Amino acid sequence: MIRPGRKRSEESRQAILSAAADLVGEVGYAGLSIEGIAARSGTGKQTIYRWWPSKADVLLEALAAKADLHIPIPDEGSYPADLRAFLAASFALGRKPQVIEVLRALMAEAQINPAFGERFRTGFLERRREALGVLVERARTRGDLPPDPRPGTVADLVFGLIWYRVLATREPIDDALIDELVSLLAAG
Amino acid sequence: MIRPGRKRSEESRQAILSAAADLVGEVGYAGLSIEGIAARSGTGKQTIYRWWPSKADVLLEALAAKADLHIPIPDEGSYPADLRAFLAASFALGRKPQVIEVLRALMAEAQINPAFGERFRTGFLERRREALGVLVERARTRGDLPPDPRPGTVADLVFGLIWYRVLATREPIDDALIDELVSLLAAG
Amino acid sequence: MIRPGRKRSEESRQAILSAAADLVGEVGYAGLSIEGIAARSGTGKQTIYRWWPSKADVLLEALAAKADLHIPIPDEGSYPADLRAFLAASFALGRKPQVIEVLRALMAEAQINPAFGERFRTGFLERRREALGVLVERARTRGDLPPDPRPGTVADLVFGLIWYRVLATREPIDDALIDELVSLLAAG
Amino acid sequence: MIRPGRKRSEESRQAILSAAADLVGEVGYAGLSIEGIAARSGTGKQTIYRWWPSKADVLLEALAAKADLHIPIPDEGSYPADLRAFLAASFALGRKPQVIEVLRALMAEAQINPAFGERFRTGFLERRREALGVLVERARTRGDLPPDPRPGTVADLVFGLIWYRVLATREPIDDALIDELVSLLAAG
DNA sequence: ATTTAAGCGAGACGGTACGTCTCGTCTTGAA
DNA sequence: TTCAAGACGAGACGTACCGTCTCGCTTAAAT
Missing domain, CATH: 1.10.357.10 (Tetracycline Repressor, domain 2)
Structure with a gap:
């Protein structure tokens, strides 16, 4: 069950996520735009829209990739x-x-x-x-x-x-x- | 020390506040725009910008006007x-x-x-x-x-x-x- | 019977027409774009869309402004x-x-x-x-x-x-x- | 000196030509696109770009295939x-x-x-x-x-x-x- | 039979321009 | 001075195609 066509570019995905993380630090969330992320990451806007529904979703994935969002479930005995x-x-x-x-x-x-x-x-x-x-x-x-x-x-x-x-x-x-x-x- | 010129229109103020309240219910906050409020209220955009810094401020005043945001400080004895x-x-x-x-x-x-x-x-x-x-x-x-x-x-x-x-x-x-x-x- | 509001900017109109005329000479009709005309003329795209339906209409008006498109109706006797x-x-x-x-x-x-x-x-x-x-x-x-x-x-x-x-x-x-x-x- | 490899698909060629002819009738020349022809004909875009330089060339060949563009050179005596x-x-x-x-x-x-x-x-x-x-x-x-x-x-x-x-x-x-x-x- | 070299459908990619929307500002003439 | 109206420069939106580039496959000649 393999899909035909070119594969998704992992390189572009990484470039988009880190561009988003960088930009939100520089211009803030209000100043962040899909257009800006595309320009900074050297990708096309369509590539972003193809994989993420909104800039917030890009940012959420970028956060997960960067910060360790792992949730600890400790067992300390009590x-x-x-x-x-x-x-x-x-x-x-x-x-x-x-x-x-x-x-x-x-x-x-x-x-x-x-x-x-x-x-x-x-x-x-x-x-x-x-x-x-x-x-x-x-x-x-x-x-x-x-x-x-x-x-x-x-x-x-x-x-x-x-x-x-x-x-x-x-x-x-x-x-x-x-x-x-x-x-x-x-x-x- | 009264300045010359036309007075602020209370009518416009009310129209803007209730237009904002109505619109946010109809199109949601994301769909709310200064332009939309001006059109609905029959006022000019400049009139809104003159008195409020952002659509959120209009909405905050509209909320205060509509809902009773009074904060009770009861004294029930204990x-x-x-x-x-x-x-x-x-x-x-x-x-x-x-x-x-x-x-x-x-x-x-x-x-x-x-x-x-x-x-x-x-x-x-x-x-x-x-x-x-x-x-x-x-x-x-x-x-x-x-x-x-x-x-x-x-x-x-x-x-x-x-x-x-x-x-x-x-x-x-x-x-x-x-x-x-x-x-x-x-x-x- | 005067319409309210700001008047159309003759300055912008001229800038748009001459930008269109210049650009079509530089990049050809296929390379001409509304976006390019706006950028070259220092105006906004909306200002162009407000007054002309298409880039061809801008060009037609630019032509009329530049070239003498007057049609002579001579009377030479025969x-x-x-x-x-x-x-x-x-x-x-x-x-x-x-x-x-x-x-x-x-x-x-x-x-x-x-x-x-x-x-x-x-x-x-x-x-x-x-x-x-x-x-x-x-x-x-x-x-x-x-x-x-x-x-x-x-x-x-x-x-x-x-x-x-x-x-x-x-x-x-x-x-x-x-x-x-x-x-x-x-x-x- | 015959090169190896798969032969050009006559089936695809016909499908592309008739898709182009159909589509131009439905959406007009301005609405015609290589992407649309590929989708309608069930072929890939690359197949079109491999054999024709532009949508106009596809259309010219489609016209030649459909209409009889033969030019008569009659000899009627005078x-x-x-x-x-x-x-x-x-x-x-x-x-x-x-x-x-x-x-x-x-x-x-x-x-x-x-x-x-x-x-x-x-x-x-x-x-x-x-x-x-x-x-x-x-x-x-x-x-x-x-x-x-x-x-x-x-x-x-x-x-x-x-x-x-x-x-x-x-x-x-x-x-x-x-x-x-x-x-x-x-x-x- | 195996290798090599196209051609194929599919579809992701970097781009570019589209036409629309709204921003916040400016200009106009009336109130 | 404010107001309604509305033009303005600016710039992001989400979409549509462009022409190119993989990708796994099919096909066919050359080995």
Whole structure:
């Protein structure tokens, strides 16, 4: 079952992704354009449109290629320890300025462009919720889980806090917050 | 010291605000344009540019004119009761579909357009934080406040939860969440 | 009955026409583009699209502005003399290389673009036929007209010869042809 | 000295020619594209580019394949009779709407694309001139030729008339024109 | 039989121009 | 001075084709 025709150029794909990453750093998300990415990467606009639906999708893939977006699912033996490790890893990601700058823009685009919103939600946001869900589920079977906030609420509080810091207050996320969150959510 | 010349037309101002509100409902924020607002409202583009810096600012004023964005600072006698009342009022706002649709767009624009971001933060987001701050301060003087989450963290958790629901999961905010939050944040 | 709003910029109009005339000489009709005209003239593309339906229409107006496309209707006293004067003037036009180069392109465009074809026919070709028609009609009232070729056929032969030389053989039109045509068409 | 390798596919050639002929009827010459011909004919673009330099060349060959472009060189015994027969055959060709539609486009392309212009002139236009030249030459040796219009002028007048009708007035060529032309050109 | 060299359908590629849209500014004449 | 109207320079949009370049295959002559 092989498709005929010339193969997709991996070289162009890389050129486009790194041009997008470079440009968003130079001109910002509002100043980023498909035309600009094509010019900087030495490719044609059609090549971009053929493989990505919007500049946000290019950027999301560029982010995945550049930053390590791997979601850790630690097993430290206890729910508080697991939660602490998960939070530390998540907060660390949010401390790379180029990364959060792009995440900000993608979350914004997700509000404005419904189709990208759907992709961003299922391909990025929900994966992180699920990772946290694994920790909570493990704690539940271990009998380690406090009854109080429902599992879904735990995720809402954790990710809500992170995103609110990123989007609204724009303050860096300090480590003292981890302690507060862990004692709030994991302490019976 | 009255300057000569024609006065600002209140009629045009109203026409622009309601045209903006109508259009954003019809074509969405991405499809909204200054040109479209001018055409719909029967005004000139210059009249809009003279009084508002961007379409987001028009929309923010239109929202303030339409929805009651008043922030209640209840005094119910105890911190848990105050918090519950504040949360109930805040969540109620988030249940009006047209309102959250616009708030979503404004929060998005705030990420992309730094100048509007500054205005949105100081003129909208921080006012709500301050209102919550009043409740917390009152509880502190009353000796009603649990020591655990710092006041700033309380605000981050409350508003983080609301905005995360609005922006990321897009799920309506159910009342059971209020109980969870109150018992989590106000219960010693 | 005056229209509101800014007036059309005569400066831009002139810049566009002369940019078009210059460019067609440099890159040929096939290489001419609206985008190129806009860039060369220092105007926006929309300004061109606002006033002309196609690059051919710009060129037609540029030609009219540059070359003297005035059609002489001589009165030399006799049909042969009138005809000779008309032919001399028409042939003279066809000897300016830049002019015939553009006319060639416009006649070509008229075949390919039906809407421009209609404009070119009524605004250019038929006016010349009518001018010749005046001579013939005058000869008829004077009793000077040979019965043989119908008036319409005279025009077809005269303009057919000119255009065929321009489009097909691309040979310059020599003066000896005038004598042949006059003796053929005016000699009883 | 036969080269190895696969032979040119006659099937593809036919498919391309008839796709071109069909498409030009459906979308017009301006809407015709190599890409469209390839898609309609079920061939690859490269196959077209391998054998024809431009869409006009495809169309010229398609026309030759479909319409009988044979040029008659009648021998009716006298110059007037020969001329009449030649004109009748030539005018007949111009009465097939699909044929003249394509000829119009090819003549247009010949103005815009110099390389095709050269091919069209030597491969199409001049052949017709030469056929008429044979008649004139025969008349000259027979002593049948009026001295008045030079042989070249005769061709210019005949073909000029036909092409002018096709390109400029777009009126059908009626039979009365044949009588006028014959009496004009062949009558001493 | 194997090698070599086209030709083939398919389709990705770097480009270029299209015609449209909206931006934010400027100009006009009336209010 | 503001207003409605609307032209202006600018520039990105997403699309359509251009002509070229793989790609795996088929076909056929030469080895």
